[in-house]
Amino acid sequence: KAGVTQTPRYLIKTRGQQVTLSCSPISGHRSVSWYQQTPGQGLQFLFEYFSETQRNKGNFPGRFSGRQFSNSRSEMNVSTLELGDSALYLCASSLAGLAGDEQYFGPGTRLTVT
Amino acid sequence: GQNIDQPTEMTATEGAIVQINCTYQTSGFNGLFWYQQHAGEAPTFLSYNVLDGLEEKGRFSSFLSRSKGYSYLLLKELQMKDSASYLCAVRVTEGGKLSFGAGTTVTVRA
Numbered sequence: 001k002a003g004v005t006q007t008p009r010y011l012i013k014t015r016g017q018q019v020t021l022s023c024s025p026i027s028g029h030r031s032v033s034w035y036q037q038t039p040g041q042g043l044q045f046l047f048e049y050f051s052e053t054q055r056n057k058g059n060f061p062g063r064f065s066g067r068q069f070s071n072s073r074s075e076m077n078v079s080t081l082e083l084g085d086s087a088l089y090l091c092a093s094s095l096a097g098l099a100g101d102e103q104y105f106g107p108g109t110r111l112t113v114t
Numbered sequence: 115g116q117n118i119d120q121p122t123e124m125t126a127t128e129g130a131i132v133q134i135n136c137t138y139q140t141s142g143f144n145g146l147f148w149y150q151q152h153a154g155e156a157p158t159f160l161s162y163n164v165l166d167g168l169e170e171k172g173r174f175s176s177f178l179s180r181s182k183g184y185s186y187l188l189l190k191e192l193q194m195k196d197s198a199s200y201l202c203a204v205r206v207t208e209g210g211k212l213s214f215g216a217g218t219t220v221t222v223r224a
Contacts, residue, residue, distance in 0.1 A: 033210035042217065043157075043201065048210035056211040090156055097210040099144045099164050108156045 002027065004093050004106035012112045018079040021109045025072050025093030031055075032074040033103070034066060037088040049074050050097060078111075086113045116140045118215035120202050125221045126192050134187045134218045136202035144205040147212060148176050148187045151199045160187065160200075189220070197222045 005024045013019050025032050033056075034046040045058040049068035066076045072093075078085055090108045094101040117139040126132040138146070145164035149157035161169055163178035163185060175188040189196055199219050203212040 031210040033212070035212075043203075043212075043214040045211050045213070050209065056207070056209045058211070088156075092210065092212075094210055097205075098208055099205070102159060102162050103147065103205075103210060103212065104159050105149070105156045 004104055006091055006106040006109050010110050013081050014114055015081055017081050021076045021089055023074045023091035023106055029093035029095055030072050031094045031097035033092045034076050035090045081113045083113050116213040118202055118204055120215040120218045123219045128192055128222055128224050130192050132189045134200050136185045138183050138204050140204050140206045142206045144208055146178055146185050147203040149201040157201055192222045194222050
């Protein structure tokens with residue numbers, strides 16, 4: 001069974017631009033979560049989608065948004081990029097995010113904002 | 115907020131055993147995860163405990179005590195490739211949101 005995939009793997013953007021990242025979960029998994037990882041803050045939860053609905057949300061500004069499609073693939077969008085948005089963006093999938101469901105990460109998208 | 119604590123660094127010798135402790139104080143509990151992360155790579159799933167007790171998977175074992183808010187990851191027969199960061203994470207509520215500790219960097223020396 002294929003794992004979680006993310007595209008693109010690397011991205012360089014300029015301040016003020018916007019970016020869209022994509023995540024395809026493991027087949028059969030309906031919960032997709034997004035995380036930001038930086039050396040200073042560690043792994044921070046952005047949001048989770050389940051059955052095309054945002055189910056959980058972290059403490060990030062509204063510039064960070066996401067959506068999920070009917071095939072469970074998810075996209076994350078960051079508008080008006082700031083230098084501090086440079087990070088590794090990880091998505092993770094699980095069957096339904098319930099107690100007992102394991103959660104697996106994709107390889108991540110490394111975003112550099114200049 | 116959620117409080118998840120684990121040691122910052124640990125060093126051990128190849129072939130030895132290392133135990134990484136994780137204590138948590140969270141508003142809810144729906145399971146505890148351990149992940150391994152090598153530098154520059156994504157976290158890799160190691161174990162998941164939702165009930166008290168020990169879960170064993172080859173050289174890795176994880177223990178949970180919900181009443182004490184405590185877990186540990188035990189790495190046996192250490193190999194050089196085990197040098198990595200080990201992340202403890204708690205699923206506080208139902209859903210995919212995990213709250214992570216800062217990670218423990220384990221260095222395995224020959």
